[in-house]
Amino acid sequence: MPEIFRKLSRGPQIVTLKDAGIIAAYTGLSPGDLVVDAGSGSGFLAIFMGNIVRPEGRVVSYEVREDFSKIAARNVKKAGLEKYVEVKKRDIFKGIGEKDVDVITLDMPEPWHAIDHAFAALKKGGYLVSYLPTTEQMSRFVRACRNKGLKHERSVECIVREMDVKETGTRPETKGIMHTAYLSFFRK
Amino acid sequence: MPEIFRKLSRGPQIVTLKDAGIIAAYTGLSPGDLVVDAGSGSGFLAIFMGNIVRPEGRVVSYEVREDFSKIAARNVKKAGLEKYVEVKKRDIFKGIGEKDVDVITLDMPEPWHAIDHAFAALKKGGYLVSYLPTTEQMSRFVRACRNKGLKHERSVECIVREMDVKETGTRPETKGIMHTAYLSFFRK
Amino acid sequence: MPEIFRKLSRGPQIVTLKDAGIIAAYTGLSPGDLVVDAGSGSGFLAIFMGNIVRPEGRVVSYEVREDFSKIAARNVKKAGLEKYVEVKKRDIFKGIGEKDVDVITLDMPEPWHAIDHAFAALKKGGYLVSYLPTTEQMSRFVRACRNKGLKHERSVECIVREMDVKETGTRPETKGIMHTAYLSFFRK
Amino acid sequence: MPEIFRKLSRGPQIVTLKDAGIIAAYTGLSPGDLVVDAGSGSGFLAIFMGNIVRPEGRVVSYEVREDFSKIAARNVKKAGLEKYVEVKKRDIFKGIGEKDVDVITLDMPEPWHAIDHAFAALKKGGYLVSYLPTTEQMSRFVRACRNKGLKHERSVECIVREMDVKETGTRPETKGIMHTAYLSFFRK
Numbered sequence: 001m002p003e004i005f006r007k008l009s010r011g012p013q014i015v016t017l018k019d020a021g022i023i024a025a026y027t028g029l030s031p032g033d034l035v036v037d038a039g040s041g042s043g044f045l046a047i048f049m050g051n052i053v054r055p056e057g058r059v060v061s062y063e064v065r066e067d068f069s070k071i072a073a074r075n076v077k078k079a080g081l082e083k084y085v086e087v088k089k090r091d092i093f094k095g096i097g098e099k100d101v102d103v104i105t106l107d108m109p110e111p112w113h114a115i116d117h118a119f120a121a122l123k124k125g126g127y128l129v130s131y132l133p134t135t136e137q138m139s140r141f142v143r144a145c146r147n148k149g150l151k152h153e154r155s156v157e158c159i160v161r162e163m164d165v166k167e168t169g170t171r172p173e174t175k176g177i178m179h180t181a182y183l184s185f186f187r188k
Numbered sequence: 189m190p191e192i193f194r195k196l197s198r199g200p201q202i203v204t205l206k207d208a209g210i211i212a213a214y215t216g217l218s219p220g221d222l223v224v225d226a227g228s229g230s231g232f233l234a235i236f237m238g239n240i241v242r243p244e245g246r247v248v249s250y251e252v253r254e255d256f257s258k259i260a261a262r263n264v265k266k267a268g269l270e271k272y273v274e275v276k277k278r279d280i281f282k283g284i285g286e287k288d289v290d291v292i293t294l295d296m297p298e299p300w301h302a303i304d305h306a307f308a309a310l311k312k313g314g315y316l317v318s319y320l321p322t323t324e325q326m327s328r329f330v331r332a333c334r335n336k337g338l339k340h341e342r343s344v345e346c347i348v349r350e351m352d353v354k355e356t357g358t359r360p361e362t363k364g365i366m367h368t369a370y371l372s373f374f375r376k
Numbered sequence: 377m378p379e380i381f382r383k384l385s386r387g388p389q390i391v392t393l394k395d396a397g398i399i400a401a402y403t404g405l406s407p408g409d410l411v412v413d414a415g416s417g418s419g420f421l422a423i424f425m426g427n428i429v430r431p432e433g434r435v436v437s438y439e440v441r442e443d444f445s446k447i448a449a450r451n452v453k454k455a456g457l458e459k460y461v462e463v464k465k466r467d468i469f470k471g472i473g474e475k476d477v478d479v480i481t482l483d484m485p486e487p488w489h490a491i492d493h494a495f496a497a498l499k500k501g502g503y504l505v506s507y508l509p510t511t512e513q514m515s516r517f518v519r520a521c522r523n524k525g526l527k528h529e530r531s532v533e534c535i536v537r538e539m540d541v542k543e544t545g546t547r548p549e550t551k552g553i554m555h556t557a558y559l560s561f562f563r564k
Numbered sequence: 565m566p567e568i569f570r571k572l573s574r575g576p577q578i579v580t581l582k583d584a585g586i587i588a589a590y591t592g593l594s595p596g597d598l599v600v601d602a603g604s605g606s607g608f609l610a611i612f613m614g615n616i617v618r619p620e621g622r623v624v625s626y627e628v629r630e631d632f633s634k635i636a637a638r639n640v641k642k643a644g645l646e647k648y649v650e651v652k653k654r655d656i657f658k659g660i661g662e663k664d665v666d667v668i669t670l671d672m673p674e675p676w677h678a679i680d681h682a683f684a685a686l687k688k689g690g691y692l693v694s695y696l697p698t699t700e701q702m703s704r705f706v707r708a709c710r711n712k713g714l715k716h717e718r719s720v721e722c723i724v725r726e727m728d729v730k731e732t733g734t735r736p737e738t739k740g741i742m743h744t745a746y747l748s749f750f751r752k
Contacts, residue, residue, distance in 0.1 A: 005216060017213045018346065025209025028193065030239050031219060051218050052240050134733030135351075135358045135511040142353040155351040157360075158206065161742055163323075163343040163370060165330040169698030170323045172345075172743035178725055179736035182351060322545030323699040349554055357510025360555035366537055367548035381592065393589045394722065401585025404569065406615050407595060427594050428616050511727075511734045518729040531727040533736075534582065539699075539719040539746060541706040546699045548721075558727060 008044060008075040015045040015107055015131055016180050018160045023105060024052055026154070026185050027127040031057055033102035036121060038062035038092040038114065043072030043085070045105060045131075050076070050085035057102075059085045062092040096121040107131040107181075112144040119148055119188060128186040138182040150186040157182050196232060196263040203233040203295055203319055204368050206348045211293060212240055214342070214373050215315040219244055221290035224309060226250035226280040226302065231260030231273070233293060233319075238264070238273035245290075247273045250280040284309040295319040295369075300332040307336055307376060316374040326370040338374040345370050384420060384451040391421040391483055391507055392556050394536045399481060400428055402530070402561050403503040407433055409478035412497060414438035414468040414490065419448030419461070421481060421507075426452070426461035433478075435461045438468040472497040483507040488520040495524050495564060504562040514558040526562040533558050572608060572639040579609040579671055579695055580744050582724045587669060588616055590718070590749050591691040595621055597666035600685060602626035602656040602678065607636030607649070609669060609695075614640070614649035621666075623649045626656040660685040671695040671745075676708040683712055683752060692750040702746040714750040721746050 005017070015023075023029070023045070033053040037046045040063035050059040063069035069089040076085045093113045096104075100123040106114055111130050118128050128150060132138045142152055158180075162173040193205070203211075211217070211233070221241040225234045228251035238247040251257035257277040264273045281301045284292075288311040294302055299318050306316050316338060320326045330340055346368075350361040381393070391399075399405070399421070409429040413422045416439035426435040439445035445465040452461045469489045472480075476499040482490055487506050494504050504526060508514045518528055534556075538549040569581070579587075587593070587609070597617040601610045604627035614623040627633035633653040640649045657677045660668075664687040670678055675694050682692050692714060696702045706716055722744075726737040 018210060021209035021211075021213025022206060022348070023209075024212060024240075025205045025236070028239075031242055048213070051216075052212075054219055055243075134735045136515070136733045138351070139353050139358045139512070143355075152353070155353050156348050157351065157736075159347045159349065160210070160344050161347065163326070163345065165327050165340070165343050165372075167331075169700045170327045171698045172721075174741065174743055175739065176742040177738065178740040178742070179738055184353075322547045324545045324703070327700070345548075357512045359510045360533075362553065362555055363551065364554040365550065366552040366554070367550055394586060397585035397587075397589025398582060398724070399585075400588060400616075401581045401612070404615075407618055424589070427592075428588075430595055431619075514727070515729050515734045519731075528729070531729050533725050533727065535723045535725065536586070536720050537723065539702070539721065541703050541716070541719050541748075543707075546703045560729075 005044065005047070008042065008047070008078060018158050019131065019180055019183060020045055020048040022156070022158045022183060023129055024049065027103045027129060029053065029103060033057040034098060034100065035059040036062070036096055036098055036101050036104045038106055039064060039068065039108050040072035040087050041068055041107060043075040043087060045107060046072065046085050046087070047076055047079045047081055049105070050081045051079070054081065054084040057084065060098055061085060061087045062090050063087060064091040092117065101126055103127045103129065105129045105131065109137070111141055115144055115148050119150065122188040124188055126188050128188070130184045131181045132184070133181045135182065138184055142184055145186045150188055153185040153187055155182055155184040193232065193235070196230065196235070196266060206346050207319065207368055207371060208233055208236040210344070210346045210371060211317055212237065215291045215317060217241065217291060221245040222286060222288065223247040224250070224284055224286055224289050224292045226294055227252060227256065227296045228260035228275050229256055229295060231263040231275060233295060234260065234273050234275070235264055235267045235269055237293070238269045239267070242269065242272040245272065248286055249273060249275045250278050251275060252279040280305065289314055291315045291317065293317045293319065297325065299329055303332055303336050307338065310376040312376055314376050316376070318372045319369045320372070321369045323370065326372055330372055333374045338376060341373040341375055343370055343372040381420065381423070384418065384423070384454060394534050395507065395556055395559060396421055396424040398532070398534045398559060399505055400425065403479045403505060405429065405479060407431070409433040410474060410476065411435040412438070412472055412474050412477050412480045414482055415440060415444065415484050416448035416463050417444055417483060419451040419463060421483060422448065422461050422463070423452055423455045423457055425481070426457045427455070430457065430460040433460065436474055437461060437463045438466050439463060440467040468493065477502055479503045479505065481505045481507065485513065487517055491520055491524050495526065498564040500564055502564050504564070506560045507557045508560070509557045511558065514560055518560055521562045526564055529561040529563055531558055531560040569608065569611070572606065572611070572642060579605070582722050583695065583744055583747060584609055584612040586720070586722045586747060587693055588613065591667045591693060593617065593667060597621040598662060598664065599623040600626070600660055600662055600665050600668045602670055603628060603632065603672050604636035604651050605632055605671060607639040607651060609671060610636065610649050610651070611640055611643045611645055613667070613669070614645045615643070618645065618648040621648065624662055625649060625651045626654050627651060628655040656681065665690055667691045667693065669693045669695065673701065675705055679708055679712050683714065686752040688752055690752050692752070694748045695745045696748070697745045699746065702748055706748055709750045714752055717749040717751055719746055719748040
């Protein structure tokens with residue numbers, strides 16, 4: 001794991017590196033982008049994206065839980081990204097203060113409550129991304145986004161399979177992570 | 189697919205978005221990084237990385253074939269990244285001019301010929317990444333890198349599975365891409 | 377593909393060999409077993425199972441559509457298994473004539489309508505198996521079977537990945553079948 | 565797991581149910597078949613196949629290790645299949661006594677030493693199957709079989725993904741078995 005992520009404190013379960021990489025790739029996340037992220041959790045995804053959008057861009061990460069928002073803010077500081085990533089202790093269901101947002105990522109159990117605010121905050125062509133463990137959550141979110149007029153680009157799961165490369169032979173590892181979450185990508 | 193990649197010309201087979209995202213995530217690719225990439229192919233991976241390391245960073249992409257280097261250079265221009273991504277029509281097996289490189293990516297059939305040059309060019313802690321379709325290539329490269337004293341962090345394959353989310357039900361797509369390449373990550 | 381299956385006529389989409397093998401393995405399908413199968417479709421799964429349970433066992437395959445039941449019966453004959461596999465042109469939702477059944481397999485869009493009849497027909501310890509493409513169908517069926525008092529042993533998907541083994545190297549095939557159906561296994 | 569397999573003693577690592585099911589499916593294993601299996605290990609695969617080929621068929625399972633052959637023989641007895649499955653404490657590299665064999669399965673680290681004997685023992689159209697954990701073993705075996713004139717039908721890996729179906733939602737299990745072995749299928 002790269003240095004920047006290695007020293008972060010673990011609190012709530014984090015978006016994995018693989019999924020963060022896929023989110024950056026499929027949204028074309030770029031320097032200068034304005035990103036809204038919710039909920040912060042440990043701040044891992046916000047930090048990952050903040051690292052890419054800096055120095056001109058900015059990530060605003062909403063977290064409704066006091067304890068998580070503190071962990072996230074501390075991790076942002078550890079990563080040295082406090083100029084680019086702001087953790088707001090605030091409920092995203094109550095509104096998004098930012099405008100003309102390039103990418104919004106939602107890692108929360110009921111993201112459908114955030115769609116109206118996300119739609120209003122996104123710039124034309126901007127991406128909305130959800131990170132959801134179950135198919136019921138994903139399909140409910142996809143339906144709700146379509147109803148709102150967002151274009152569903154794709155929903156995927158990303159499986160990274162570790163390979164065991166030894167003198168005695170090459171093979172996939174016996175055990176591994178089979179599933180983290182489904183990622184859905186929408187455009188305004 | 190994000191705008192920045194949509195308009196690129198296709199020539200030789202490109203590193204896919206998913207693999208580019210995994211490379212960025214697992215190396216912690218950051219603004220300001222100096223990256224060496226070979227071979228350029230269509231320039232897709234160089235452009236992807238150049239977009240992340242800018243404005244302070246730089247990608248130097250080596251391509252031995254004249255025709256490919258022209259396609260790559262044209263694509264870099266289309267992406268508007270010519271200030272950050274330089275395509276060199278040059279054989280990386282003959283040497284790497286850059287020093288203190290953060291990340292080197294090798295997408296070529298016989299990357300083992302580039303290990304000595306890569307080792308010399310990498311900064312301490314820098315990443316070497318290979319992108320290889322067969323297990324024989326991967327295991328040969330892993331062995332050769334270990335012999336050179338590079339630390340093998342992991343080799344993986346990344347499988348992205350498209351989900352079909354319809355009113356009538358949710359399911360993985362019937363057919364899809366089963367394999368692109370194995371990615372191996374090494375540190376100096 | 378083994379001879380016995382090679383000469384069958386294709387009509388409606390068939391349960392794949394991989395899934396048939398998993399069904400046989402996870403139910404411990406054995407010579408002498410009495411099996412009920414619905415719908416027959418092309419008869420492929422009934423023939424696969426009939427081949428295993430013979431000579432003492434028997435498969436009774438229900439098919440509500442006239443055209444499919446004819447294709448299935450013709451395929452059973454081509455496979456030379458007409459003594460062991462009977463295709464009934466009948467709606468399984470109207471009842472199952474067999475008693476003390478060892479294994480019941482349901483390959484149909486709304487198998488929940490067959491649960492009461494399946495429960496009554498199964499012997500104690502017998503297996504009920506569903507073959508369903510979407511997660512909504514699977515979860516609805518699992519819930520309905522649990523409510524009926526059937527024990528949910530497991531639900532799985534089986535992914536067979538073809539390997540390309542050439543002189544030039546070994547690798548998974550680029551493209552392939554990503555998904556056929558989810559298999560759920562229940563015991564009375 | 566079906567009764568017949570549940571009571572078996574575990575000794576050496578066994579061929580999993582999923583792979584046994586795929587072997588049965590892809591070879592069209594049928595009642596009456598004569599099968600040669602080596603090495604026996606715990607006897608699991610021999611028992612699985614013996615259960616299908618009985619009552620007319622027979623499985624002869626070679627095991628060079630005394631301790632394993634005893635575990636295997638004891639398991640065959642526990643499964644009640646001693647009339648159909650014979651465990652021979654014998655080195656298959658020294659020869660195969662059976663003729664006109666329908667299916668030969670090899671679960672051992674260096675199966676290439678058994679190819680000549682397997683070829684001689686197989687009937688025309690019979691199947692040779694290998695079960696090998698690494699790609700190097702698989703590719704070496706495939707090359708050696710091709711050189712002998714055996715037709716390589718396919719090499720596969722079978723990944724079974726457990727689904728978690730709860731009231732709270734449906735999703736693949738987080739962790740699971742990523743790899744057991746590659747299966748290769750050849751015909752004489």
